[in-house]
Amino acid sequence: MTEKKLLQVLDGARTETPPVWMMRQAGRYLPEYRELRRRAENFLDFCYTPPLAVEAALQPLRRYDFSAAILFSDILVVPDALGQRVWFEEGAGPKLDPVGRSDPLAGLGLDNFHQHLGNVYEAVSWLRARLPADVALIGFAGAPWTVAAYMAEGGSSRDYADVRGWAYNDSEKFQALIDLLVEATAAYLIRQVDAGAEVLQLFDSWAGLLSEAQFRRWSVDPARRIVEAVKAAHPHIPVIGFPRGAGVLYADYAGGTGIDAVSLDASVPLGWAAEHLQSQTVVQGNLDNLLLAAGGEALDEEVGRIVEAFAGGPHIFNLGHGIIPATPPEHVGRVVDLVTRA
């Protein structure tokens, strides 16, 4: 059997304590990351430079006893590789030349896709070769709805009203964009597994903005098709889905996508998740990232509450959302200690 606790749990085994990793465990809260980041001018170049991306992913493992490393990259490498112009402005987040509403696929295509992402696959291979024997490697991608939201709005937005309106006004054209992203994302994830990824996570960060019917169409259905395609190529690869903010619809997602685990945001109540989600799938989560940043007794208590609530079934300890830059690194260590001590 594998020494990797994360894979054990995803394979249905029970472990004495849950595996633990944290979204954005590599990143700006670590001084060594901020130092490393200076070696590339822009963020996409950083992601596309294997020695830098690999080093960033390894940094947290030198500090903490995490059960997994995750590829250091960004979900917007997919539109970048499809031919859309993507750039990052300091402090302003990602920017994209928004896709046209009348012909959203203009200028986009899969022709140079894998070539463009070659360095990402290389980073996956390098990272896999450098991991301790008990640490699993997670590859990832953005889910089509979330990536399409950035592609349509040209960046972040408060409520993505523009793209949500478009999806209603011209659902056929929006469907065409989603279909392209389903194909690209599946191909991207398959290549990550080819290169050495042992688990995949699909981030649907803006799933919570969708109404029930739209959630089924733009979040559940694309995830199902991606899982199907990935599993056709790699039948045993576990896939974690993160439809952030899905609320009650987490149950539809867990039941309707064929996913192996659902990652829970901090608003999902533990008792409900244990009863309605953990009964059918592995649950991952869901410590509030702002409580992690705050620390103190309340943090210790909440870690205990989460571990206990999910002790009756398969559980991967994680946050409800990524580590924020203001987080004191020692808080991360404290949580890992609490989770991993028997």
Add this chain to the structure above:
Amino acid sequence: MTEKKLLQVLDGARTETPPVWMMRQAGRYLPEYRELRRRAENFLDFCYTPPLAVEAALQPLRRYDFSAAILFSDILVVPDALGQRVWFEEGAGPKLDPVGRSDPLAGLGLDNFHQHLGNVYEAVSWLRARLPADVALIGFAGAPWTVAAYMAEGGSSRDYADVRGWAYNDSEKFQALIDLLVEATAAYLIRQVDAGAEVLQLFDSWAGLLSEAQFRRWSVDPARRIVEAVKAAHPHIPVIGFPRGAGVLYADYAGGTGIDAVSLDASVPLGWAAEHLQSQTVVQGNLDNLLLAAGGEALDEEVGRIVEAFAGGPHIFNLGHGIIPATPPEHVGRVVDLVTRA
């Protein structure tokens, strides 16, 4: 028995078709509102001028067969009346001088509170006197968590991470701010009922950002205390709560606040709400405001689906969030027709 269908349903009666009103039914999507709005330079002045606020609230009733009018105002009149500086910048939303973290109550107090809000109470009286006999008058306030979020951040924010962090880091001081808001909000709502409001709605727009424990502390508990205080003064006044984005925690809110109805955002699945919420309370909602803006066959179908899903219990037809400015007014009329025809 009252002719007002909204009051009938809130009183437990069955009606042939559900009462219907829409959040932001008065506002920028109406050309006559945009015309009227020019008569005051800034938005708070507009709210504080009874002839303007009353006219704004009446405008949609001349077009549509709504079951209710809602006071035309803003949730930030409460911090304004407590002594915080609040202003609105065209296109940038509300701005406030953020409260200090070390002494959040500095400069705030109830001394001039009702005097400052006198024109709002006057607008309520005027409006009540001008309503058709079958139209109910809804008063409203922002919930303490949501208002505190604006007060602490100094305006809108993408994820209110700053105030959420503060609530963890110094929960005692944050509690003091919430306590002041509980007191002020209850007093404000009681005066609105004194002036003629027949139903109250409490808007907790940012409730969905809270973790389970924080939701109970900052959303459910303050709402419970406000409902208790309001009902001590006006035992029969119905209160609608809107913890937007609460997901599974809607059930906790419905069960834990003493509220008479819950307003559902568009992400709440109809089947779940009918089973878990409508069994214990009145439900209000939850058409996607972006589908209302888009219109077409999909809009008609969704209206039918919502009416049917909630036909087995008490239901107030509404949106999941306010009408957006780009909404064609005829779409609103279409929905009201669909809902009100037997």
